[in-house]
């Protein structure tokens with residue numbers, strides 16, 4: 001079967017749904033895989049099978065790369081204004097299909113519908129940004145670098161690029177990648193998360209409806225094998241990866257060894273430092289939202305709180321507000337947080353919470369045994385708070401990636417900064433204070449790539465870049481913003497001479513200079 005249309009399941013109840021196989025997208029056609037191996041995509045709120053992804057075969061992968069390679073010359077020669085206009089139309093179509101996209105995200109990933117809208121919207125903003133690519137991709141020009149000689153630089157696309165995605169933002173993260181890459185003139189192979197590929201499929205269909213030519217965007221599916229094939233393929237020039245550290249470092253080294261560019265955004269342990277002078281009400285609200293929102297499955301979730309001074313009054317208020325949160329399927333309008341992605345994810349979260357208890361932390365709130373009426377099979381974990389955590393504990397060292405807030409204590413801002421800086425990750429850190437002096441010190445001394453000052457999840461908008469550091473990032477050009485454009489382009493420098501050349505001045509074999 002080959003066609004230009006594709007439909008994904010977006011119901012949460014699943015009552016009338018038949019199992020649906022997710023096709024590959026190759027050269028502009030959605031094609032069913034010939035693979036004999038499939039993985040179930042499971043609704044984490046009720047365990048129903050939403051769809052099945054194939055382990056795309058090597059032959060199918062090769063045909064996707066060939067399609068992308070063949071689409072590259074005409075696409076790179078398509079005027080930049082035309083490429084921008086495809087994005088302009090694409091952003092309009094995303095807006096029109098916002099509810100449908102969000103429902104698919106909730107069905108496959110579990111987050112609440114409102115949060116799923118945010119997932120789509122933060123990706124949409126990258127598409128909006130790509131609409132101004134001509135300005136972003138501009139080169140530089142210096143006239144008369146020598147007598148009658150000018151030099152200018154051109155930012156050219158690389159060729160075939162690839163993106164490998166995590167499960168936690170099924171719409172936003174694919175949209176961090178391919179809109180920037182293709183508007184620069186590249187063609188693309190996207191590998192969505194095997195846990196929630198639906199949003200990628202819908203977005204690809206919308207991008208083609210917006211006018212993206214056949215072969216400019218291709219989609220393949222699978223896990224380790226397809227990722228390794230992407231790392232090894234000689235025709236792929238650059239890889240964007242977002243996900244965990246083991247996968248990210250493996251991809252970074254394997255693909256770099258093949259001479260590819262890699263940008264790898266990885267795990268996190270984001271700290272919020274709370275000064276005694278912080279506004280109590282807004283700070284507690286921020287901590288609850290950033291600790292438990294999306295069931296803690298955000299790479300910028302504020303999972304660790306460091307109270308400077310007496311933590312007791314803060315913890316009491318935190319408990320009060322966390323207890324009031326409603327846990328249910330993301331499709332229920334009253335739900336504050338939905339399930340975690342899988343049974344294994346729930347087990348990992350529970351194990352890390354237990355390890356904290358075993359090593360002496362105090363369990364202020366325990367959400368591990370929660371049962372959600374109507375969704376008894378869901379992978380739910382209720383808001384959980386561990387107090388008195390110390391840096392040597394496993395629950396502190398490991399990324400929990402669940403609705404678990406870890407509370408620590410420090411006697412001074414210096415001590416708090418030291419705790420944050422000792423942590424291997426460097427994605428984000430936030431300070432809550434009414435003191436400009438404290439926040440400026442924090443901003444200067446903290447070793448994290450994204451700093452919030454009274455802002456809990458400081459994910460920069462697309463005119464800046466996503467700037468995680470230390471173990472949270474490998475590579476040197478970040479996602480989106482100016483760095484994102486640099487990642488997907490290489491510079492050509494042209495030196496030209498247009499003048500009436502004086503004849504008979506002889507030949508000089510010395511290195512040309514303009515002294």
Ligand code: NAD
Pocket residue numbers: 164165166167168169191192193194222223224225227228242243244245246247248250265266267268298299399401427466468472
């Ligand atoms: P994951 O690493 O398990 O999977 C990410 C992708 O890599 C998937 O497409 C998967 O198929 C592939 N993959 C997984 N293991 C692999 C291996 N050993 N070899 C080759 N490919 C492999 O990550 P996840 O569970 O989907 O996502 C959660 C993680 O992503 C968390 O660590 C989170 O902090 C991180 N994350 C980081 C950012 C960021 O911008 N820094 C954003 C979102 C998520």
